[in-house]
Amino acid sequence: MRFSHQRESIQSIVYSTNSHPTADWVFQKAKKVVPNISLGTVYRNLKQLEDVGLIKTIYDGNIARYDWNQAPHDHLKCKECGELIDIELIDDDVRRKVKNKYQFEVDDVKMVIIGTCHKHKNKGK
Amino acid sequence: MRFSHQRESIQSIVYSTNSHPTADWVFQKAKKVVPNISLGTVYRNLKQLEDVGLIKTIYDGNIARYDWNQAPHDHLKCKECGELIDIELIDDDVRRKVKNKYQFEVDDVKMVIIGTCHKHKNKGK
DNA sequence: ACTTAATTAGTAATGATTCCTATTATTATT
DNA sequence: AATAATAATAGGAATCATTACTAATTAAGT
Numbered sequence: 001m002r003f004s005h006q007r008e009s010i011q012s013i014v015y016s017t018n019s020h021p022t023a024d025w026v027f028q029k030a031k032k033v034v035p036n037i038s039l040g041t042v043y044r045n046l047k048q049l050e051d052v053g054l055i056k057t058i059y060d061g062n063i064a065r066y067d068w069n070q071a072p073h074d075h076l077k078c079k080e081c082g083e084l085i086d087i088e089l090i091d092d093d094v095r096r097k098v099k100n101k102y103q104f105e106v107d108d109v110k111m112v113i114i115g116t117c118h119k120h121k122n123k124g125k
Numbered sequence: 126m127r128f129s130h131q132r133e134s135i136q137s138i139v140y141s142t143n144s145h146p147t148a149d150w151v152f153q154k155a156k157k158v159v160p161n162i163s164l165g166t167v168y169r170n171l172k173q174l175e176d177v178g179l180i181k182t183i184y185d186g187n188i189a190r191y192d193w194n195q196a197p198h199d200h201l202k203c204k205e206c207g208e209l210i211d212i213e214l215i216d217d218d219v220r221r222k223v224k225n226k227y228q229f230e231v232d233d234v235k236m237v238i239i240g241t242c243h244k245h246k247n248k249g250k
Numbered sequence: 251a252c253t254t255a256a257t258t259a260g261t262a263a264t265g266a267t268t269c270c271t272a273t274t275a276t277t278a279t280t
Numbered sequence: 281a282a283t284a285a286t287a288a289t290a291g292g293a294a295t296c297a298t299t300a301c302t303a304a305t306t307a308a309g310t
Contacts, residue, residue: 001256002255002256002257002306002307002308003307003308004256004257004258004306004307005306006257006258007257022297023297023298024297036259036260037258037259038258038259038260038261039260039297039298040258040259040260040261040298040299040300041257041258041259043297043298043299044257044258044299045257059184059186059187061184062184062187062188062189062266062267062297063187063296063297064187064297064298076223076227076229078229079232085227085229087223087226087227089219089222089223091216091218091219093216094214094216094236094238097214098201098212098214098238098240101212102201102210102212102242102243103242103243103246104201104203104210104238104240104241104242104243105240105241105246106238106239106240107204107239107240107241108238108239108240109236109237109238109239110236110237110238110239111219111234111235111236111237112234112235112236113219113223113229113231113233113234113235114231114232114233114234114235115223115229115230115231115232115233116229116230116232117227117228117229118227118228118229121228121230126287126288127275127276127277127286127287127288128275128276128277129275129276129287129288129289130275131288131289132288147266148266148267149265149266161289161290161291162289162290163289163290163291163292164266164267164291165267165268165269165289165290165291165292166288166289166290168266168267168268169268169288169289170288187266187297187298188265188266189266189267
């Protein structure tokens with residue numbers, strides 16, 4: 001994989017935020033640096049960056065979001081504001097249990113906890 | 126919500142399988158019962174059935190799958206065959222931890238464990 | 251500088267899902 | 281059983297996210 005100005009920009013954009021951006025959000029930001037970058041380039045590079053292990057993809061419903069955080073972690077999703085919040089539960093238990101009970105070789109545990117964040121607790125009813 | 130032949134068929138199709146079918150799979154089956162049913166009807170009814178709490182939606186990557194199983198459970202996804210396998214880990218721990226640590230009201234925990242199922246363990250390398 | 255192949259912009263194509271509208275069917279009421 | 285009110289439908293168009301295609305560009309080795 002050789003150097004490209006576009007990929008460098010895309011990577012630094014993803015690395016600049018904790019907001020788990022979508023491809024389109026990255027595209028909008030990238031245009032400010034590389035004015036005539038195309039959306040296809042953004043997708044292609046996001047995929048390459050994932051292949052190389054520099055970013056991770058999170059599926060939020062049926063839309064892809066990207067995350068620079070490589071450490072194993074999970075997400076809280078608030079159904080009021082839609083925000084994805086990083087959390088660390090550190091449960092190696094899950095891996096062990098699954099391996100023993102289901103003879104399943106675990107690569108990755110993707111957990112999203114749906115609910116209401118502290119900012120919106122009262123708006124529930 | 127009033128009765129419809131279409132919705133009844135769609136529900137019984139989802140309830141007839143453990144394969145976590147996609148909308149299109151349900152559509153193909155439904156055509157055998159209601160020959161000129163339309164895909165839009167399938168989507169509309171799947172959503173209604175979910176609203177009413179009769180089925181659940183699982184996002185498998187960026188494609189929606191439907192599940193009749195209302196009991197809290199998680200899924201193993203084999204990256205070789207793509208199959209989604211139901212599992213029960215029963216960890217109320219997660220709910221408690223999240224509630225205390227992050228002041229987050231938990232509605233649902235969606236966990237998908239990616240890896241290799243016992244049928245494909247050797248094919249890994 | 252020259253060559254080679256990876257990368258790009260721009261656009262067309264795809265696939266899943268939603269939206270729109272005239273018609274049909276269910277349910278309550280007479 | 282006929283009527284009225286309106287939820288639900290079929291069929292197709294529209295949308296949204298993502299991928300594929302292609303000629304032109306560009307990084308990097310020689």
